[in-house]
Amino acid sequence: MSGEAERAQGPEVSGVDLARQALAAAREQARARGAAAQQRKASRRGGLRSGARADGRDPLPLGAALDRLKTERGWEMPMAVGGVMGRWAEIVGADLAKHCVPVRYDEAPEERVLTVQCDSTVWATQLRLLAPQLVARLNADLGQGTVRLIKVLGPGSPKPWYGPLRAPGSTGPRDTFG
Template sequence: MSNQRDLARALLASARRHSHRFRKEDSVGRRENLENDETQSVGPQLINESLFELIADQGWGEHLKIGDLFTRWSEIVGAEIAQNAKPMRLTDGKLLIEARSTAWATQLRLMSDDLKRRIGAEGLELKEIEVVGPRSPSWRRGGWTVKGGRGPRDTYG
């Protein structure tokens, strides 16, 4: 909730900084709105500038790049790779990718340098790419376990 308030305060402060461009005071001290083509053409640019300023002030640039990588994954790596692998998380320059099969995991490990180049072209520098295969099914259910159990062989008697 406090992040939303900080965002609202930052946007309001930015709007106040730029509001003098749209108003003038007459001799009595009343403000009038300026209505000329020059001021109206500047309006939409101010929102854009304000958003870029807000992103820079809050330090959100890196987070937006990461979000862009996750949303545009198929565009960046290609349709075939995107169908068989998906990014799971990116922390401290280490990207974790989960592959659809062990064969695809092996293939992506061999292609990791090429993937780093493709992702680097989008503005994100990666230190490492870790590729994992699909998760194996777990026979564990609930909070109770048997120490020294023999796995699924014990399940069916």
């Protein structure tokens, strides 16, 4: 029966196999001790440190850092349109820039609208006639599809002037009396 008991336990393990198993166990214990020591050393030093190779924590030149931030946050188009606001006279010409000023850029998913305020109805009409050429020029400068429509606003109404004889609570000449 002793032979049957040995067969039930499985094949006999030779000395070479026992040595391999002992070596694998010793390696695993050494790895665990090494990892624990590395963690203790890193916690004493204050965390991760930069090595010889470049990584995401290395300092960057200011221009590169701003470009990276602009890309990560998705600010390319708003910054490009902001550049148009600053170079308005250069893009549309000095005469038009004296009388028409960009006010706002709305970036809706399907409509990208640049709103422009003009100081007279004559210049507003002129800008409405030039709008298709201006959209083409802006898209050539900023990238295709950046501006799809130019909304032209005429001159605003004058601000209400309140004299010394004013009824308290009245809205002035715009009062509807009822």
